[in-house]
Amino acid sequence: MDPQALVTIILFGPLIGAATAGLFGKLIGDKPSMAVTTGFLFLSAALSWVVFSRWTWGGLEPFTVTYAPFIHVGNFISNWSFRLDGLSAVMLVVVTTVSSLVHLYSWGYMADDPAKPRFFAYLSLFTFAMLSLISAADFMQLFFGWEGVGLASYLLIGFWHHKATANAASIKAFVVNRVGDFGFALGIMTVYWAFGTIEFAKLFPLIAPAVGKGWDFAGGHFSLIDLSCALLFVGAMGKSAQFFLHTWLPDAMEGPTPVSALIHAATMVTAGVYMVCLLSPMFEYAPVAKNIVTVIGAVTALFAATVGLTQNDIKRVIAYSTCSQLGYMFFAAGVGAYQAAMFHLFTHAFFKALLFLGAGSVIHGMAHEQDMRRYGALQKYLPITYAVMTIGTIAITGLGIPGIEIGFAGFYSKDAIIHAAYTAGGAGHPMGYFAFAIGILVAGLTAFYSWRVAFFTFNGHARWTSEDLEHHWHNRDHGHGHDDHASHAQAESHDEPLPEAHDDHAHGHGHDHLPHESPWTMRIPLLVLSVGAIAAGFAFHHQFIGHENGEFWRGAIFNLPAEHGGGEHEAPLWVVWAPLVVSVGGLLVAAYMYIWREGLGAKLAANNGLLYTFFYNKWFFDEIYQATFVRAAKLLGDLFWKGGDQKIIDGLGPDGVSALSVRVGKGAGRLQSGYVYHYAFVMLLGVAGLLTYALWAWAA
Numbered sequence: 001m002d003p004q005a006l007v008t009i010i011l012f013g014p015l016i017g018a019a020t021a022g023l024f025g026k027l028i029g030d031k032p033s034m035a036v037t038t039g040f041l042f043l044s045a046a047l048s049w050v051v052f053s054r055w056t057w058g059g060l061e062p063f064t065v066t067y068a069p070f071i072h073v074g075n076f077i078s079n080w081s082f083r084l085d086g087l088s089a090v091m092l093v094v095v096t097t098v099s100s101l102v103h104l105y106s107w108g109y110m111a112d113d114p115a116k117p118r119f120f121a122y123l124s125l126f127t128f129a130m131l132s133l134i135s136a137a138d139f140m141q142l143f144f145g146w147e148g149v150g151l152a153s154y155l156l157i158g159f160w161h162h163k164a165t166a167n168a169a170s171i172k173a174f175v176v177n178r179v180g181d182f183g184f185a186l187g188i189m190t191v192y193w194a195f196g197t198i199e200f201a202k203l204f205p206l207i208a209p210a211v212g213k214g215w216d217f218a219g220g221h222f223s224l225i226d227l228s229c230a231l232l233f234v235g236a237m238g239k240s241a242q243f244f245l246h247t248w249l250p251d252a253m254e255g256p257t258p259v260s261a262l263i264h265a266a267t268m269v270t271a272g273v274y275m276v277c278l279l280s281p282m283f284e285y286a287p288v289a290k291n292i293v294t295v296i297g298a299v300t301a302l303f304a305a306t307v308g309l310t311q312n313d314i315k316r317v318i319a320y321s322t323c324s325q326l327g328y329m330f331f332a333a334g335v336g337a338y339q340a341a342m343f344h345l346f347t348h349a350f351f352k353a354l355l356f357l358g359a360g361s362v363i364h365g366m367a368h369e370q371d372m373r374r375y376g377a378l379q380k381y382l383p384i385t386y387a388v389m390t391i392g393t394i395a396i397t398g399l400g401i402p403g404i405e406i407g408f409a410g411f412y413s414k415d416a417i418i419h420a421a422y423t424a425g426g427a428g429h430p431m432g433y434f435a436f437a438i439g440i441l442v443a444g445l446t447a448f449y450s451w452r453v454a455f456f457t458f459n460g461h462a463r464w465t466s467e468d469l470e471h472h473w474h475n476r477d478h479g480h481g482h483d484d485h486a487s488h489a490q491a492e493s494h495d496e497p498l499p500e501a502h503d504d505h506a507h508g509h510g511h512d513h514l515p516h517e518s519p520w521t522m523r524i525p526l527l528v529l530s531v532g533a534i535a536a537g538f539a540f541h542h543q544f545i546g547h548e549n550g551e552f553w554r555g556a557i558f559n560l561p562a563e564h565g566g567g568e569h570e571a572p573l574w575v576v577w578a579p580l581v582v583s584v585g586g587l588l589v590a591a592y593m594y595i596w597r598e599g600l601g602a603k604l605a606a607n608n609g610l611l612y613t614f615f616y617n618k619w620f621f622d623e624i625y626q627a628t629f630v631r632a633a634k635l636l637g638d639l640f641w642k643g644g645d646q647k648i649i650d651g652l653g654p655d656g657v658s659a660l661s662v663r664v665g666k667g668a669g670r671l672q673s674g675y676v677y678h679y680a681f682v683m684l685l686g687v688a689g690l691l692t693y694a695l696w697a698w699a700a
Helices: 004-030 030-057 086-109 115-135 141-155 165-197 199-205 223-240 248-254 259-265 268-278 287-308 314-334 338-365 384-396 409-425 432-458 464-476 520-545 550-553 573-596 600-606 612-617 618-652 652-670 676-699
Strands: 063-073 078-083 213-218 219-224
Touching: 004 063, 004 078, 004 086, 004 115, 030 086, 030 115, 030 248, 030 409, 063 141, 063 338, 086 115, 086 199, 086 259, 086 268, 086 338, 086 520, 086 550, 115 141, 115 259, 115 268, 115 550, 141 165, 141 223, 141 248, 141 268, 165 199, 165 248, 213 223, 213 432, 219 223, 219 432, 223 287, 248 259, 248 314, 248 464, 259 268, 259 314, 259 338, 259 618, 268 314, 268 338, 268 573, 268 652, 287 314, 287 432, 287 618, 314 338, 314 409, 338 409, 338 573, 384 409, 384 432, 384 520, 409 432, 409 520, 409 573, 520 550, 573 600, 600 612, 612 618, 618 652
Parallel strands: none
Antiparallel strands: 063 078, 213 219
């Protein structure tokens, strides 16, 4: 089939599925709605792999398909297009593969939800928006997809709209992303103002001649390209939950677990990384902006890893893990290793979706309990889930053997990023060594908190009873406990009373009051993703970051001659082995605390040490933002609303006029007494007044 026809079906298939389920779901029923949306997604996924294989091994060349005019106003031209190059070919398989598996997984997970057509319509709409984003040939369509995934994520996070916490989380995600999108929009405006176009093919050749252009302001020189890239990166910070704009990501766990996998694994949160790599022809000429990307990425990786050490909610730990891994991708792009950043995006999609969906399988089997302090000894009850989550944990910790280059997916991509940061520092990049040091430290922290989840969940002694599960199932079946999102206590003591389960509303199957495996519709996606978590790195590292990467990317990624984005550089032996050493160290510490000395973690947490409290409370960002931005915005709103609008505008305007009219009317009403002698008296006063005026006029 013609590649242009293939990409058209890939793009619009999910939209057709979303429209069918969303508009006609009640008419056609649950199963047909689910079948249509899932079928179109699997069709898009299959065709995406066809396109990717043709791109990788079949010599397919870049092309752009223009479907229709989008916005034409004067000299501003934007068309609805599909741009296929190395970047979009990679993103096609990532987005459609994960999304199709999430659709299938949702058949089991959402089996008892009463609004399945709406849920599946939202999933497919999300996928269409993401496909629009990654296939954009200009900033306008990119922005359309950017906002589209924001809207769809708002709908999905708040899918259970009867939960106050879900509504609050969806609004928080929407508002925080609007902050980032404001910077993104300013960046697009700056680009159009400076270069007169927003089409990537026309824009990129204009960047190099513009180097040195800018403004002198307040005693300093501000580079045009640096400013544009920095503003565009603000958008990436919001969408990809980077430091300062990260606060929405953990709260997004209020959505169903399939939503968490879709948003956090391969789609919305990776849009920022994709955008920075797509704009490599701009960022390569923006050294200040690249330093900003590097620092923000490295700090985010460290911040999220430290918070992940202390969380007890299984989904929140994995969410902070996503935030941390995105930090890796950004600082890779910041040091010029765009290829390594995209490779980590590719491998991360498989093992992170695997971990999220595996966590959903645990939650499903444990009566929708999310607190890991209520888990333990689940290995024999959930053997398949245990196996796949172990695979995902090995993949995310990057276990592999340097030299012979054998390991799981994360080994190839994460090690490439760490090596690239080190060599960038050696090549004179001011933030290279900083990013390298953070990358090594975070690798150890990642291993610790990832194995903590595995050991806390599947090993040790059971911290639950069949009566606990029976109680949770009873609450679920009778509609209790859905809004219970009380904060977990600081201590991890096994004897400490904990809040009720508080995750997803889908009811389980086979209430035998013992943990049980998920249905096959949930297990099949886990097994497929396991293959990706094992083999994706080994199978594709030559194309993404090896000596063949120039042929693979075919100009989609640009590096200045002084930069080397491949990630396979000569580095000292200790640099090569350091990631493995710290990862094994993190594994051993976790095993010591949660298996060999089980309960040690609980004792340390119960001490409520200063560092533990700081990490557990997420560096107090929510409290700081509440005390500053939220409270200031509320005070400002009250000032303009109660002071400006109500008292001044309404008080002097419509309310004041109406009040005066009422008072005048009441005064006039008193004159209308209905007594004849009152009216005769008034007439007499009038005659007297007229005579007085006439005499005064005659005398004058």
